[in-house]
Amino acid sequence: MLQTVLLAQAQTMPTIQIIPAHGVAFRNMKLYLNSTDGNYHLKGFVKNTLQVSVDDIDIMLHFDEKVTNTTVHEPPHILTRSVSPNETIRFDADTRYTKAQEINFNF
Numbered sequence: 001m002l003q004t005v006l007l008a009q010a011q012t013m014p015t016i017q018i019i020p021a022h023g024v025a026f027r028n029m030k031l032y033l034n035s036t037d038g039n040y041h042l043k044g045f046v047k048n049t050l051q052v053s054v055d056d057i058d059i060m061l062h063f064d065e066k067v068t069n070t071t072v073h074e075p076p077h078i079l080t081r082s083v084s085p086n087e088t089i090r091f092d093a094d095t096r097y098t099k100a101q102e103i104n105f106n107f
Contacts, residue, residue: 023050024057027088033099040102043092048083056080061093073097 020026029044042061048054057080063073075096080089 023048023054025049031095034094037094038098040095040097040099041092042095043090045088046080046083046091047088048085051085053082053084055082057083057091059091059093061095063095063097 025047027045027047029042031040031042033039034041046057046059048057059078059080061075062071064071073096075094078091078093080091083089
């Protein structure tokens, strides 16, 4: 399993810091309001850059407060399916932040 952390700072969204595990690359990430569940989601593509298949990629989101650098929100992890060497797959992570909470973001 490849484990990756995506950090977003509350009050500075959509600034996103990616801390990928060795063998993972992200691209085309977008923060959007999902009309189905009413939560903000982060979607994009993740690529296995290794020469071997991995069982899954564990994607974690952390929302940190800018001044104190403490985690203020951490939704559940997203586990992808098995990923072949050099394969790119889509992901869509629910931040568990709602429209009513967008005051926490600075668009």
